[in-house]
Amino acid sequence: MGIILDRLFPGAGDDGNEVAELESGHRVEPLPSEEMEQQNQHWKGYPYGLVRLTPGRWVFPKNYKYFADRLYRFQPRKTDVFIMTYPKCGTTWTQEIIWTMRNNPDLSHPQANDFIFLRSPFLDMDMLLHKPKGLPPLNDPLLTGFLKLCPFKNPFNGLMLQMSEAIRDPRTIKTHLPFSLLSPALLDTAKVVYVARNPKDVIISYHHHCRINTMHSYVGSFEDFVQYFVDDNLVYGAYWLHVKEAWEKRHHPNLHIVFFEDLKAKPTEELQKLNTFLETKLTDEQLENIAQYTSFNEMKARMKASGFSEENSDIFNKDIVQKDGGFFRKGESGDWKGKLTPELEAKVNKWIEDNMNSLGIEFKYSI
Numbered sequence: 412m413g414i415i416l417d418r419l420f421p422g423a424g425d426d427g428n429e430v431a432e433l434e435s436g437h438r439v440e441p442l443p444s445e446e447m448e449q450q451n452q453h454w455k456g457y458p459y460g461l462v463r464l465t466p467g468r469w470v471f472p473k474n475y476k477y478f479a480d481r482l483y484r485f486q487p488r489k490t491d492v493f494i495m496t497y498p499k500c501g502t503t504w505t506q507e508i509i510w511t512m513r514n515n516p517d518l519s520h521p522q523a524n525d526f527i528f529l530r531s532p533f534l535d536m537d538m539l540l541h542k543p544k545g546l547p548p549l550n551d552p553l554l555t556g557f558l559k560l561c562p563f564k565n566p567f568n569g570l571m572l573q574m575s576e577a578i579r580d581p582r583t584i585k586t587h588l589p590f591s592l593l594s595p596a597l598l599d600t601a602k603v604v605y606v607a608r609n610p611k612d613v614i615i616s617y618h619h620h621c622r623i624n625t626m627h628s629y630v631g632s633f634e635d636f637v638q639y640f641v642d643d644n645l646v647y648g649a650y651w652l653h654v655k656e657a658w659e660k661r662h663h664p665n666l667h668i669v670f671f672e673d674l675k676a677k678p679t680e681e682l683q684k685l686n687t688f689l690e691t692k693l694t695d696e697q698l699e700n701i702a703q704y705t706s707f708n709e710m711k712a713r714m715k716a717s718g719f720s721e722e723n724s725d726i727f728n729k730d731i732v733q734k735d736g737g738f739f740r741k742g743e744s745g746d747w748k749g750k751l752t753p754e755l756e757a758k759v760n761k762w763i764e765d766n767m768n769s770l771g772i773e774f775k776y777s778i
């Protein structure tokens with residue numbers, strides 16, 4: 412069975428260690444063996460290892476190599492909206508807001524309770540689905556949704572990538588990839604909403620995510636996790652470079668930048684700005700209703716009501732979910748306070764100072 416799966420899914424298995432050039436102009440190579448040994452002690456979710464891209468120090472599971480050129484070639488359409496973020500910046504929240512504004516303004520859409528990635532795909536998720544060999548279990552909503560939408564396609568060639576190609580317009584697509592790894596035509600063709608979040612809260616949220624999510628299975632210490640973060644050694648790599656690539660394009664008419672902290676503090680105001688940017692022409696009442704519908708508590712309750720159980724999904728470590736919470740953890744700004752020791756806070760402050768000032772970006776409320 413293993414041999415058949417390896418043949419169907421060329422990105423899996425132990426081959427492909429060689430250095431390669433990508434169409435994006437990046438060079439991709441496996442992490443050096445000493446680094447990989449340390450990673451293997453702290454992470455149990457990367458069975459085929461990790462690769463690093465230069466320039467940029469982006470880090471990905473090895474399967475990225477198999478999808479990289481296809482992700483770069485992924486054709487944006489005029490009616491697309493991409494939601495782009497570094498992990499844990501509030502992608503799912505913004506994705507639900509935007510999908511709802513565009514497809515469900517009166518909160519009456521019959522598919523509104525379908526699993527979000529079936530309505531609004533996560534473009535680059537396939538590289539993370541490496542257990543077992545690139546596919547979720549047969550009863551997983553992603554796989555059943557794929558088989559319905561793409562009945563004649565091979566799921567091993569990318570569940571989410573092929574679903575992103577196949578879903579009907581207008582598409583609302585989530586990505587954690589930075590601009591430099593996506594089509595150069597993206598911003599001149601489609602609209603992009605970039606979500607940025609205070610990096611201290613990103614650390615707390617990403618650490619939790621990597622512990623509960625078996626696609627990462629982080630078993631190291633919190634101190635080591637912070638070090639991985641400031642060294643750009645986590646999957647999706649360099650936080651500041653990710654933000655920088657978007658921030659530099661902030662005056663482009665097809666780019667709208669949202670701060671998690673603003674969305675949390677004044678959601679209706681931020682939805683009004685999105686309404687203008689997306690040209691959705693919703694009324695104040697519709698926007699108020701959507702802000703309420705996409706609030707933390709309502710989204711969390713809907714996930715439970717949809718029958719998706721983090722306690723029983725093999726994507727989540729149910730013991731940690733029960734103890735420390737699931738995907739909808741806190742949804743707050745400034746939750747990092749009291750969670751970083753003075754030494755860690757000093758380290759992160761220095762790293763923020765070194766990077767943020769040169770960028771001219773400001774995170775409000777809680778730095």
Ligand code: A3P
Pocket residue numbers: 496497498499500501502503504612615616617619675705706707708710738739740741742743746
């Ligand atoms: P916390 O771990 O701080 O709670 P992403 O979707 O990019 O993975 O981001 C996940 C973070 O966004 C998590 O942060 C999650 O709780 C938060 N989040 C998700 N939905 C939210 C909502 N409706 N309102 C506020 N925060 C939300």
